[in-house]
Amino acid sequence: MKYAVVYSSITGNTKKLAESIKNKITECYFGKPSDEALSADTIFLGFWTTKNSCSPDVQSFIEKLSGKNLFIFGTAGYNNTKEYFEEILSNAKSHVPSSNTIIGTYMCQGKVSDTKQDMIKKDKPEMYEAIKDNLAESAHHPNEDDIKALISEIDKLNL
DSSP, X not given: OOEEEEEOOSSSHHHHHXXXXXHHSOSSEEESSOGGGGGOSEEEEEEEEETTEEXXXXXXXXXXXXXXXXXXXXXXXXXXXXXXXXXXXXXXXXXXXXXXXXXXXXXXXXXXXXXXXXXXXXXXXXXXXXXXHHHHHHTTOSOHHHHHHHXXXXXTTOO
């Protein structure tokens, strides 16, 4: 198998991006982190953000990789700045063994669930006040512009 689109998604944001990649690369493994995906030469690996890095299941999967071409993508809800996304990607890339080649990256904002927003508002009111505008904006992501930007990055790979 040449390609795999592997993703972890809780709210559906990262799955939406993964599906757009699958639509472009039709013959591939598509699904959750799995040993089956390890036979691919090129892996498109998507995650939701926690603690400014990739999700724990993706971290565990990354550590199994050896000699792969890796395109890392993800979604994050709390902020939508380039600096924030670069920090998350840097943290995610730090888990990649050196035998792999990172061929591209992409991050965009993703919707923060209403449940999570309510929890932040209740448990951390100061934090909520500081990020409430970003949380409101997150409701509109990932959108068509985000997907177009992701596909544009993939097109640069000339697969």
